[in-house]
Amino acid sequence: MKVQSIRGTHDILPGSVELWQEIERTARDLFGLYGYAEIRTPVLEETELFARSIGIETDIVRKEMYTIEDSKGKSITLRPEGTAPVVRSYIENGVSSEVPVAKLYYIGPMFRHERPQKGRYRQFHQIGAEVLGSDNPAIEAEVIEMLFRLLQALGLQDFTLLINSVGCPVCRPAYVDRLREELRTRAGELCEECRRRTETNPLRVLDCKVPTCQPAIDQLPAIADWLCPECREHFSLFQKYLKSQEIPATTAPRLVRGLDYYVRTTFEIVSGRLGPTQNALVGGGRYDGLSELIGGPPAKGFGFAMGMERLVLLLSGRADLGAPYKPPAPEIFLVHLDQPAFEHNLGLASELRKAGIFAYVDFEGKSIKSQMRQANRLNARFTCVVGESELQTGQMTLKRMADGSQTTLKRIEIAEYLRKEK
Ligand SMILES: [Zn+2]
Ligand SMILES: [Zn+2]
Incomplete structure (x- = not known):
């Protein structure tokens, strides 16, 4: 029997790898201009890190993690995302005592046990950046400006920034209760997954892509109407800073992201060319409570992750690419x-x-x-x-x-x- 690559993984061969290298090089150069330093965390982490940070009620933790038990019975997991490991490292290495605001970026593989389908991989790659130690909305706008510069430098044009606020521990619980009440009355119009999430994580219902759920979801209350004055102020400042950088943004009331640790600002950059259900190229937001969830001191955080496979897919249509691979010519x-x-x-x-x-x-x-x-x-x-x-x-x-x-x-x-x- 011939040994083959594992389902949901892919080789990046000469001829394709040059584009990956160009993306990585462009990101490194540009992130450097904004004061970001690279961090490389292990691919393996304690399962607890993700269970506590991402939340045990999320799809990722419930069914998508590659988790194994080591010889001593400790549960370890192949990282499904990059933010929690960066925050873990930031706490563990005492970075916060060295610099008031830490700017870190990472590039590397992530692992999720998803049903393989076009554009989804079990080993996929992300470029991400995290700012730790500031809750200023101006820094959020700066991160997004950096992302725009990166995508433009790579020759990408048609993408859209979606923004929202998911509130904070002060104002969100009341909204979630209201949402749950409303969802219970509409249970008959919802898919099974949405009915389950109504009880476990009602915010995730807003993410549902099942077509028959959409009419009901469109009728749900919007979190924007439930924000406390501080969250409202934060969100409007964020929008003001975006505007002063001439970055166009569209408010997306349903953009709540799947992860429990987000507070206030969330955003996505989408491209229509990726298709309607997997159109997000970049996702990110603020996660001020994450550090405490994993046993660290309070730390403000904001960041994003960008899917490299999707970026490569978009860029592989670029006019200057697509020439067949030629090995380097000897002198x-x-x-x-x-x-x-x-x-x-x-x-x-x-x-x-x-x-x-x-x-x-x-x-x-x-x-x-x-x-x-x-x-x-x-x-x-x-x-x-x-x-x-x-x-x-x-x-x-x-x-x-x-x-x-x-x-x-x-x-x-x-x-x-x-x-x-x-
Ligand atoms: Zn609030
Ligand atoms: Zn649904």
């Missing part, structure tokens, strides 16, 4: 006629690489003709055929593949010559 392809020449070429190639030149040696011991064919296929700029006479005289002839012109040089002159020819 010089060293052809050998016999074993002593092969051994000589290994040494010469090594010297040339030390000088920063991409030198290629054929290892298959094939004929001169097949080596020349290979040099052509790789699009080598120069070839150099080495045999007995070259080894005796120490003179090598470089052939420029583009026009066939030849230059004879001493071995030690080759690096210098190629550098000038670059």
